[in-house]
Amino acid sequence: MNAKYERQLKKGVFEILVLKLLSEGEKYGYELLMELKERGGEMFAVKEGTLYPILYRLEDDGLASSRWSRTEGREISRKYYSITPKGRGELSELMELWRSFEKNVSGILEEKR
Amino acid sequence: MNQESYLKEVEKYLNCRKAQKKQIRRDLEADICAASERGESWEEIRDRMGGPRELAQEFNENMGSGSTGRKMKRSRKILLICGIVAAVLAVLIAAAYWFLPKSYLIENSEIFDAETVAEESEEIVLLLNEDNYEELQEKSTDQMRTVMTEEFMQNAKAQLGGDWGEFQDFTNSISVEVVQQGKHFALTELTALYENRSVTYQISFNENMELSGIYMR
Numbered sequence: 181m182n183a184k185y186e187r188q189l190k191k192g193v194f195e196i197l198v199l200k201l202l203s204e205g206e207k208y209g210y211e212l213l214m215e216l217k218e219r220g221g222e223m224f225a226v227k228e229g230t231l232y233p234i235l236y237r238l239e240d241d242g243l244a245s246s247r248w249s250r251t252e253g254r255e256i257s258r259k260y261y262s263i264t265p266k267g268r269g270e271l272s273e274l275m276e277l278w279r280s281f282e283k284n285v286s287g288i289l290e291e292k293r
Numbered sequence: 294m295n296q297e298s299y300l301k302e303v304e305k306y307l308n309c310r311k312a313q314k315k316q317i318r319r320d321l322e323a324d325i326c327a328a329s330e331r332g333e334s335w336e337e338i339r340d341r342m343g344g345p346r347e348l349a350q351e352f353n354e355n356m357g358s359g360s361t362g363r364k365m366k367r368s369r370k371i372l373l374i375c376g377i378v379a380a381v382l383a384v385l386i387a388a389a390y391w392f393l394p395k396s397y398l399i400e401n402s403e404i405f406d407a408e409t410v411a412e413e414s415e416e417i418v419l420l421l422n423e424d425n426y427e428e429l430q431e432k433s434t435d436q437m438r439t440v441m442t443e444e445f446m447q448n449a450k451a452q453l454g455g456d457w458g459e460f461q462d463f464t465n466s467i468s469v470e471v472v473q474q475g476k477h478f479a480l481t482e483l484t485a486l487y488e489n490r491s492v493t494y495q496i497s498f499n500e501n502m503e504l505s506g507i508y509m510r
Contacts, residue, residue: 209320210327228342229351232320236356256326259319 194226194234196278199263199271202244206262209235235261243267296325296335299345306349309356317352394473396480402470404500405479410468414481414496417504421446422460422485433504441504453509458488471497478505 201207201215209231217225238244244267250257263271294302300321304314321342328338342348399407413432420429426443433441440446450457466483479498484491495508 208323208327210324210331213324227348227351228321228324229348230355232317233352233355236316256323258323258327 190223193278194224194230195238196271196274197224198231198234198238199243199267199274202238202261202263203268203271206260208258208260212261238267243270294339294345296322299339302345303349303352306346306353308349308353313356391474394471396469396471399468399470399479402477402479404477405468405470405498405502407468409502410479410481410498411466411483413498413502414466414468414483414494415463417496417507418463418483418485418494419460421507429504434499437504437506449509453492454490457490457492461486461488464491476500 197216197220198212201212207215209228212235213226213228213231216231235244235246239246239261243264244261245264246259246261248257248259300318303321304318307314307317309317325335325338328341329335333341343351399405399410417429417432420432424443424446426441426446429441430438462485464484464486466481468479468481471478471480477500479502481496482493483496484493493510495506496504497506499505
């Protein structure tokens with residue numbers, strides 16, 4: 181399989197997945213990377229270079245917000261991302277879209293003519 | 294390659310604004326820190342992240358909107374600079390245009406009457422010939438009045454060479470309307486023939502037809 185097509189296909193769903201993970205509670209970058217890998221397997225094992233641009237975009241669009249938190253005894257502060265109310269609204273709309281998208285794509289792919 | 298040089302290398306290949314680079318660096322640092330707290334060694338983390346150049350390129354690709362945004366900004370900046378340069382040039386040209394005298398056909402003037410200007414110019418020369426400074430003073434602007442004295446004018450005439458002889462006639466006369474710094478003047482150049490020489494006068498009037506300048510050669 182051409183890796184470019186695979187990447188292209190997966191690209192669009194990361195935003196929904198990240199929003200979904202954030203809707204469960206605030207998380208920092210590394211946590212999101214690990215969770216995506218654990219829950220989605222190798223297929224969704226993204227790297228920082230993909231995850232952070234998504235987080236920046238979500239933040240720019242007001243769907244997620246972030247805060248730096250310095251915990252005692254830790255050298256470097258952690259940046260926690262959380263979903264905003266607008267982000268929750270967007271997530272439910274995207275989920276709706278995903279369902280009909282999935283149904284229609286499958287419909288065409290499985291159609292026998 | 295240690296963490297510091299790795300991050301430096303990533304920053305080098307990032308194709309975005311400095312502030313964005315700093316943000317990415319901080320996020321990566323926090324990530325590395327979190328990973329090592331989970332027990333990953335720096336070597337493991339580095340292997341997972343991949344080469345600094347590849348990581349930076351992944352950022353660049355995925356910040357497509359961001360990097361095109363940057364390009365947009367850059368081209369907008371260039372556009373802005375061009376705009377400013379054009380505006381400054383326009384102001385300079387306008388200023389130069391304002392300061393430089395421009396002449397127009399007196400016949401087209403809305404302020405001056407060509408015939409009156411020509412007649413008044415000749416009249417001035419005739420008054421000068423008669424040394425009638427009293428009347429010349431009356432016809433002059435306040436500024437011109439200070440130099441329109443017998444002493445000053447005799448001195449000026451003397452500089453063109455002593456005795457001109459009797460006035461004979463006007464040989465040619467041409468008038469234009471001059472606009473400078475928003476002010477309108479009527480400027481006439483006329484040559485007067487005297488017994489011993491000819492003298493070319495340049496006589497200017499302001500908008501009220503007051504004598505505002507005389508030049509002789």
